[in-house]
Amino acid sequence: MTAASVATPVAAPGAAPATAPTRRAxxxxxxxxxxxxxxxxxxxxxxxxxxxxxxxxxxxxxxxxxxxxxxxxxxxxxxxxxxxxxxxxxxxxxxxxxxxxxxxxxxxxxxxxxxxxxxxxxxxxxxxxxxxxxxxxxxxxxxxxxxxxxxxxxxxxxxxxxxxxxxxxxxxxxxxxxxxxxxxxxxxxxxxxxxxxxxxxxxxxxxxxxxxxxxxxxxxxxxxxxxGGVAARTDGAxxxxxxxxxxxxxxxxxxxxxxxxxxxxxxxxxxxxxxxEIEPPFDPLDYPSPLAGFRHFSKQTVDDAQFTVTGLQPGDRIRMATLDSFTGKLWNVTGAAASTSGSGSFELVGRSIPHAPLATTTSHPEVEVTISGYQDVWVPGVGYPTDFELTGGEAAGHSDDLRYNAATGSMVLTTGLHEGDSYRIDAVTQEAPSVQELSTVPVAHVELPPVEKVPDVVAKKAQEWAGAETSPVEQLEAIRLVLTRDGYLSHGRSSDVVPSRAGHGADRISELLEGRQMIGDEEQYSSAFALMARSLGYPARVVMGFAPEVSEGSGAITVTGRDATAWVEVAFEGVGWVPFDPTPDETDIPQDQVPKPQSEPQPQVRQPPRADKEPENLLTPVQLDQQDDDEDDAPFTIPGWVYPVGAGVLGLAALVFVPMIVVAAIKSRRLRRRRRAARVADQAAGAWAELVDRYSELGYQVPARLTRGMLAARLEAQFPASEQQAPPRLRVLAADADELVFSARDAETAEGDAVWASALDAVHLARTQSTARVRLLSRYRVRAGRDLVSRLTTTAPRRSDR
Structure with missing residues (x-):
């Protein structure tokens, strides 16, 4: 399309004004x-x-x-x-x-x-x-x-x-x-x-x-x-x-x-x-095992309030964490790399919390929890949650940090729970069938990680205590009865008659089962029972949590460190994970049966030094970093969403304005180079070249290989007609530039400045007559790359764009 075909013609004297093309056209x-x-x-x-x-x-x-x-x-x-x-x-x-x-x-x-x-x-x-x-x-x-x-x-x-x-x-x-x-x-x-x-x-x-x-x-x-074509028109073949x-x-x-x-x-x-294929963003293996910190609750914070719960029913246990992997040193969750469906695979949850894959459940009233002294990433709860809502405290604004494991019913809040946080849980609980009801039920086929470095005494005692029982539940019940009947409970407190060493690794379980008396607490007994069940080939896992005393019609229950406990769950086919409590209730350990140290004859061979067993070897749970008091007293905290929104706005602004600034710098350098030419003739030629470039960048058609006079006539023909504004006298400007360029005389500097002033005035007039869109596009155009820029920024002849 030629330049004349897209220009708005100037009305001839006495003729009716030309009709401007409509927007529809x-x-x-x-x-x-x-x-x-x-x-x-x-x-x-x-x-x-x-x-x-x-x-x-x-x-x-x-x-x-x-x-x-x-x-x-x-x-x-x-x-x-x-x-x-x-x-x-x-x-x-x-x-x-x-x-x-x-x-x-x-x-x-x-x-x-x-x-x-x-x-x-x-x-x-x-x-x-x-x-x-x-x-x-x-x-x-x-x-x-x-x-x-x-x-x-x-x-x-x-x-x-x-x-x-x-x-x-x-x-x-x-x-x-x-x-x-x-x-x-x-x-x-x-x-x-x-x-x-x-x-x-x-x-x-x-x-x-x-x-x-x-x-x-x-x-x-x-x-x-x-x-189409002749063949199609003749016979439609x-x-x-x-x-x-x-x-x-x-x-x-x-x-x-x-x-x-x-x-x-x-x-x-x-x-x-x-x-x-993608590993979940939360890996609980980055945190210490919850069971390793059992003595933190049962001894160091015995009477300290951890949280308050409403809606508990008699016999309820509050689940904190479920552990199914034993390394020889401690029980922990299964790493996400080892199993995508194990106890360590936590996922974000939405409006619908997934159901437990193996459970026979009953409904439970709504439970509300308010945190006081408890500080950890593990969220205490009842049963298997069906709905969860953070209702108060700092945690209320971190619902996106909640993770859930449907296989274990465990929840974590990656930012941690702190004093003042509260939440609401709707849950279902696992039915607890009797031994008689499970006597003919086989254990379920559940994929669990193998336990490692288990002492030999575990399998030996499991076979011995299971006796002649044949069904899984009867064997497990027989083992549990031996532990609760012959064992003694001691948390290692100063009030306990006999000290009890903390820990639940292989050495501590060997000490528990090989000693003359079994002395320990829930940490050791649950670990020993779970290892015995696993030695018999039964899927067992350890659960760490709290078991407060709840009576019928109780209101708010304050849970303290004294209520910390641990129990074992075994999976039965078609039933679910059935709880077993292997910890004895007896705490009055007979003193006359306490084994006294006896001298042991040592062989003449030099023996390595014997490791003394410290009375205390406490492992404490994860301690979350606390914010400084200065941060807590800060009058204003910038919301987290401000940063991505600000980054997006700044990125969009940079995308729009950075190219404009770069192009402006290129044009400014071009103009300075032309105007500061040593000869006045070169200055005049530069003024005309600057005018032509600016007109091209405004969308005017600028044919190549034309004299200044011919090009001036073409540009004037493209200038929009206006009753208020006459077109620039480009042909006069072209003649002045030709005279300075081709004449042999020494021109004055003022003559070059006059040509530059006329050229810039003509450019300004063209800009004012252009639309806002064209003026904006011109700020991104450089005529040196005109063809490339034209392909990226226009899809039609330029004058129709203007």
């Missing part, structure tokens, strides 16, 4: 074929969005996913019809993303479900950055944090926008070759794969979606060329062949694809999904 509507291409791509994108269904456990995410698709489609079409360049298209897309996103992705944080708030914008930014990792670590179905729905919204928006732009701006203006169709399909294919990789082992209609996706893509590819071929492709895709899906698709537990 400036729109570039897609062709029917482009509309069809976009429709196919959107259907493929919808099939990809449906792949997120297993992760969300329903269709609640569809509002966000389809909203993102609609926004991306509308943005791509609108910017294409308005002929906006790449930079403006990007700006419009980002603004639309943040304006529409809160209403479709986080409507609960908006005003009237539509108007964005600062909180909703912060959630949108956080979800765009962190939602992907949270979706892989959240237990399914995901529902919280609130920004988790941003993932399908953002992915669908990006795919719809890129697909629409490719179809409307790239595919529509180039030969419709197969490889271009393949490139245009890439966004939809990526979205389809994302739904699989970010999903679960259970696929959503994998066969139907896969066959439908393949059929649509193949048919679209086969019909990329319109049916080409059309018939294409129809027959299309039907054949559909039938083959359905039969072959359906058969392959049935015969070759992997089992659900063999699907490759990223959530099975």
């Amino acid at each position: 400036a729109l570039e509507l897609p062709s029917g074929r482009t509309w069809f291409d976009i429709a196919i791509l959107m259907v493929l994108a919808v099939l990809g969005v449906l792949g997120f269904t297993p992760s969300y456990g329903g269709y609640s995410f569809l509002a966000a996913g389809l909203g993102g698709l609609a926004l991306g489609l509308a943005t791509g079409l609108l910017t294409t019809m308005l002929r906006l360049g790449g930079l403006l298209t990007f700006a419009v897309a980002i603004v639309g993303y943040f304006l529409v996103g809160p209403a479709v992705a986080v409507p609960s944080q908006t005003v009237f479900g539509v108007v964005p708030t600062l909180r909703s914008l912060a959630s949108l930014a956080l979800g765009t950055v962190d939602g992907w990792s949270d979706l892989l670590t959240l237990s399914t179905p995901v529902g919280a944090p609130a920004y988790i729905a941003v993932v399908p919204y953002a992915s669908a928006w990006l795919v719809a926008l890129s697909s629409t732009l490719l179809a409307a701006r790239w595919l529509a203006r180039r030969p419709r070759t197969a490889w271009r169709f393949g490139v245009t399909l890439i966004p939809a294919v990526v979205l389809y794969l994302a739904g699989i990789l970010l999903g679960t082992q259970e696929a959503y209609q994998a066969g139907i979606r896969g066959v439908a996706f393949a059929v649509l893509a193949l048919v679209w590819l086969g019909w990329r060329q319109p049916v 080409l059309l018939r062949r294409k129809v027959v071929g299309t039907v054949t492709v559909v039938l083959v895709a359905v039969v072959v694809g359906g058969g392959a899906a049935y015969w070759f698709s992997p089992a659900q537990d063999q699907r490759f999904v990223l959530r099975d």
Whole structure:
């Protein structure tokens, strides 16, 4: 298109003013074929969005996913019809993303479900950055944090926008070759794969979606060329062949694809999904074993209030941590690297807390807990939680730091619990069947890590005490009865008659079982009983917690360190983890039976020094770093969401203004170099070159290889007509520049300055007559890279843009 065809002509004297082109005429509507291409791509994108269904456990995410698709489609079409360049298209897309996103992705944080708030914008930014990792670590179905729905919204928006732009701006203006169709399909294919990789082992209609996706893509590819030509007009043979071929492709895709899906698709537990490959963000092995700090509660903080509980029932035990791995030194949780379903695998939880995989449960009243002296990451609770809410204290603002293990019912708060924190638990508890009811029930097949470095005396005593019993529960009950009947309870306090050494490692268990009397507390007895059960091949684990005295109708119960306890759970098939309490109640140890030290004859061979057993070898639980008092007294704390929002705003500002500053510096250097030329003739030539560059950057057509006079006439013809403002006299300026450049006389400096002043005035006049959008684009244009910048920032002739 020539420059004259896009300029607004100047009305001749006596003629009616020229009619300005309407805005409607400036729109570039897609062709029917482009509309069809976009429709196919959107259907493929919808099939990809449906792949997120297993992760969300329903269709609640569809509002966000389809909203993102609609926004991306509308943005791509609108910017294409308005002929906006790449930079403006990007700006419009980002603004639309943040304006529409809160209403479709986080409507609960908006005003009237539509108007964005600062909180909703912060959630949108956080979800765009962190939602992907949270979706892989959240237990399914995901529902919280609130920004988790941003993932399908953002992915669908990006795919719809890129697909629409490719179809409307790239595919529509180039030969419709197969490889271009393949490139245009890439966004939809990526979205389809994302739904699989970010999903679960259970696929959503994998066969139907896969066959439908393949059929649509193949048919679209086969019909990329319109049916036409002489042969098609005469007998329609080409059309018939294409129809027959299309039907054949559909039938083959359905039969072959359906058969392959049935015969070759992997089992659900063999699907490759990223959530099975990513290690959870919380690793409890970074913290000391809770059981190692048992004496901290039972001896050092005996009478100190730990927390207050309401809603307890008689016989309730408060679970703190569940341990199923023994290293020879202590019991601990199973590391996430060793087992993705063990006691150490904790996941983010949303609105729905997953059910225990092996449990026979009964309902339990709501329990409320208020923390006083307790400080740890482990969250004390009852049974298996079905709903959880942080209600007060510092923890109330850290719900996103909560992790849960469905196999053990254990919860952790990675930021830790402190005085004043409170929470509410809805839970179910495991039924406790009698020995008679379990007499014919086998133990369950549960994958547990092997115990290591177990003393030989454990298996020996287990076989001896189990006696002639044959059923698992009867053998376990026989062992438990021996421990409770022959053992004595001692916490090693000053009031205890006989000291009891802390610890539950292999040496301490050997001491317990090989001594003349068994003396210890819940830490040693639970460890010994669990090791004996494991030596018989039964799945057993140790639970650390509290067992306060609760009577019928009790209100708030204050739990102290004296209430700390430990017990053992064994898994039975179809029943669940049944608790066993192997700790004796007897504390009055007979003094006359206390073994007295006897002299032992030593052989003549030199013996290594004997390790003296210290009466105390206390291990304390993890102590969380406390904030300084100065931080507690701080008058104001910046909310955490401010940082990602601020980073996003600064990043967007840098993206917009840094290129503008760089281009301005380049233009300033160019102008100084031209104006400071040594000769006046060079200064005049530089003034004209600066004018031409500025006009080109404003969108004027600047043909190459024209004299100054001819180019001035072309530029004047492109200048918009205005009754208030006459066009600049560029031909006069061109003549003045030619006279200074080609004359042989020595020109005065003032003459060069006059040419520069006229040139800059003409540039200023052109800028004032241009639209705001054109003036903004000119700040990003440098004529030295005009061709490249033109491809990135314009899609139509420049004068129609202005």
